[in-house]
Amino acid sequence: MAPLLEVERLGVRFHTDGGVVRAVDGVSFALAHGKVLAIVGESGSGKSVTALSLMGLTRSANTELDGAVRFDGKDLLNAPEDELRRVRGGGMAMIFQNPMTALNPVQRVGAQIVEQIRTHERISRSEAWERTVALLRRVGIPRPEVRARAYPHEFSGGMRQRVMIAAALSCAPRLIVADEPTTALDVTTQSQIMDELEQLCRESTVALILITHDIGLVARMADDVMVMYGGRVLEHAPADALFEDPLHPYTWALLRSVPRLDRERVGRLPTIGGSPPSLLNPPAGCHFRPRCPHSFDRCVEVPPLRESVDPAADGEEVRGKQDEGHLDRCWLDLDTKRRLRHLDRLDTQAVALACTDGAA
Ligand SMILES: Nc1ncnc2c1ncn2[C@@H]1O[C@H](COP(=O)(O)OP(=O)(O)OP(=O)(O)O)[C@@H](O)[C@H]1O
Ligand SMILES: [Mg+2]
Known part of the structure; x- marks a missing residue:
């Protein structure tokens, strides 16, 4: 239909x-x-x-x-x-x-x-x-x-x-x-x-x-979630996939800034550093680039919104294992995204722990 x-x-x-x-x-x-x-x-x-x-x-x-x-x-x-x-x-x-x-x-x-x-x-x-x-x-x-x-x-x-x-x-x-x-x-x-x-x-x-x-x-x-930033869609996925396997660094930042019960007592939430782009004069390439901790040279070009590329198959671009219909707009390959996200997560846990210690 x-x-x-x-x-x-x-x-x-x-x-x-x-x-x-x-x-x-x-x-x-x-x-x-x-x-x-x-x-x-x-x-x-x-x-x-x-x-x-x-x-x-x-x-x-x-x-x-x-x-x-x-x-x-x-x-x-x-x-x-x-x-x-x-x-x-x-x-x-x-x-x-x-x-x-x-x-x-x-x-x-x-x-x-x-x-x-x-x-x-x-x-x-x-x-x-x-x-x-x-x-x-x-x-x-x-x-x-x-x-x-x-x-x-x-x-x-x-x-x-x-x-x-x-x-x-x-x-x-x-x-x-x-x-x-x-x-x-x-x-x-x-x-x-x-x-x-x-x-x-x-x-x-x-x-x-x-x-x-x-x-x-x-x-x-x-059922589905679309993440927008600076007038563009940066990630679009079935809701389960977006929460379990978010692939765009902006989505990680957005999800991290959500209040969680275990962090509430510290009274401080991680916010996304920097501010959203001016739509009068947006940055070239990926709009999130100036705030993205993982940006690299390629990010001055606008990445397409597509399924992530898996680098595993000898330089050949094949689809990695990810949920069907999970699209994101980032040049990093699938493995690198998942690795960086993992590191990012550790990072936030450390921040949360540090805050808890400070409040105790
Ligand atoms: N009529 C207008 N003329 C000029 N700029 C506009 C107009 N309407 C919206 N904008 C600009 O377009 C951009 C997107 O605005 P929009 O209202 O869609 O944001 P939003 O994602 O809904 O934000 P919020 O979460 O605050 O509601 C903003 O920079 C806003 O200033
Ligand atoms: Mg609005």
């Missing part, structure tokens, strides 16, 4: 007063029906711009887009605005980080969902209302027939985010794009809402693109 979503060499450039910002640079991936793809990476790596561009939400006079975004086989990147509107909220729905910006503050929440349903489907107002109430109940809003008549400001942050999820589900989308859907919420509400979203995905065949800084959430929910 053809993938639900195919993104091919997506490029997004913003023309600003300061120059051209290459926010997304040759991003390709595919997503099958019902699968969960997590996109991770530091702030400014191009995650949101990628997500917004899927739905035509970065179109403007100052934006240059290239590549292809095929949803159900149809190219959306060059689709006319009315066709995009049909897809938005119909086939593809988006949940933003801040629900207040997506909800109309002067319209009752139920009416907003009813309206959204009726722009995509020919059904009566009362049928749309019934569906709205059922959706609000499904996402855990108590007394939905009453609450549907309230305004967004009468809801707590968590409840508003539930309303957004209900709105996203209102037209039975096949793809939900959730960009840090719970960042603005407290930890308990975060986990409740993610539980609900996860359950909704499992109950139906809706696919999910989940953008998050929460690696625990990625481990729990994602």
Whole structure:
């Protein structure tokens, strides 16, 4: 079966007063029906711009887009605005980080969902209302027939985010794009809402693109993980493979910076040294090169995103033993990566031990 979503060499450039910002640079991936793809990476790596561009939400006079975004086989990147509107909220729905910006503050929440349903489907107002109430109940809003008549400001942050999820589900989308859907919420509400979203995905065949800084959430929910940095994909792999056999030095740094219980008491976490590249004036070659402890001369050329090369077979490039579909963008060969990663790990253990000693 053809993938639900195919993104091919997506490029997004913003023309600003300061120059051209290459926010997304040759991003390709595919997503099958019902699968969960997590996109991770530091702030400014191009995650949101990628997500917004899927739905035509970065179109403007100052934006240059290239590549292809095929949803159900149809190219959306060059689709006319009315066709995009049909897809938005119909086939593809988006949940933003801040629900207040997506909800109309002067319209009752139920009416907003009813309206959204009726722009995509020919059904009566009362049928749309019934569906709205059922959706609000499904996402855990108590007394939905009453609450549907309230305004967004009468809801707590968590409840508003539930309303957004209900709105996203209102037209039975096949793809939900959730960009840090719970960042603005407290930890308990975060986990409740993610539980609900996860359950909704499992109950139906809706696919999910989940953008998050929460690696625990990625481990729990994602089928595949894409690591972005400086507008490019540096690693893309099935989630298990990414956690068990991460192959890009940037991914190691990212995983190392995740809080772990055994390190919590020291109150210090290893962070990634240096800062992300300027997308106005990115470094030549691999974008991670200036911060990478393992860079070498070849890294001034841009490495391709591909399966790692195994040097074992007498200089002949053959595929090493790694999970199928595990791609990364680094010139190091597979053996060297694994060896360096092992050394890196020892390194972090030493750091953790030193910190523990200091705190004791
Ligand atoms: N409309 C715009 N005009 C110019 N530059 C932009 C525009 N939108 C985004 N950018 C730039 O594009 C880059 C990627 O931004 P993006 O919002 O995709 O990052 P992100 O990975 O989502 O980060 P975060 O984790 O902080 O949300 C950033 O350098 C940002 O400043
Ligand atoms: Mg973002």
